[in-house]
Amino acid sequence: MITEKKFPMTVAGKQKLEEELEFLKTVKRKEIVERIKIARSYGDLSENSEYDSAKEDQGFLEGKISTLESMIRNSVIITEDELNTDEVRLGKTVTFKELPNGDEETYTIVGSAEANPIEGLISNDSPIAKALIGRRADDEVKITTPGGEMLVVILKIK
Template identity: 45%
Template structure:
């Protein structure tokens, strides 16, 4: 059973999501009950929608509950150094285009590319791990190989999110 890295804040978010999903269970059960009372279930769109919602809800709850024991919780406030690890914020320059990008490396359950948060398990994350400022890395991306230079490596603690 592989461990999954996650920040303290990420774990809190997962627990909150799980709690919200569990609160929704009785509402879905009530919707199914009400739809059943409408009669013929073969042509009852409300019943079908409620059953589908129940299936999705239970699948998400089971998914989260199966992941929580595998989490390796890391306190971002304890991280520091010059080497790219979990929790690092890395500023990169694309050596072909000159474009600069900044990414914070967290766990897969915390990834949000729109906010510059990528998984340490992603191709970019994997390429960066263990590297330092000034190092060049090659990332296999869907558009081909991208060569980056690491401009800086910083640790912002829980202020990363």
């Protein structure tokens, strides 16, 4: 039996996925079905680019729905007990500074399902998170990224 991948996430992250899934099922599905219906009315399906496009979008949508359902089904919620620590962990927000004189950066470490670096949410699978997890404030940490190595000091964890 194949074990499905677990998706660690916060309660808010799971709720966001559930809301997206509901939107895709109730709104986007209906929109695509309507597009297919309209495209069919144009006649010959073998030369109907609107129909082909709508069917392609339908396939993509169903794949996205399936992925979200799997992520929700296999979610592992980060508990408050796991957050009540002074170590960097999943669900914690970490501020660090690149040494010797870099700018401060702040990220919240989340599961891959919630990651959005533009919003400051980095995956626990990312090189930065992997290097920081288990560390404490004032620790100096060497982080190896695809862009090279950097040395940082952890300023605060919350």
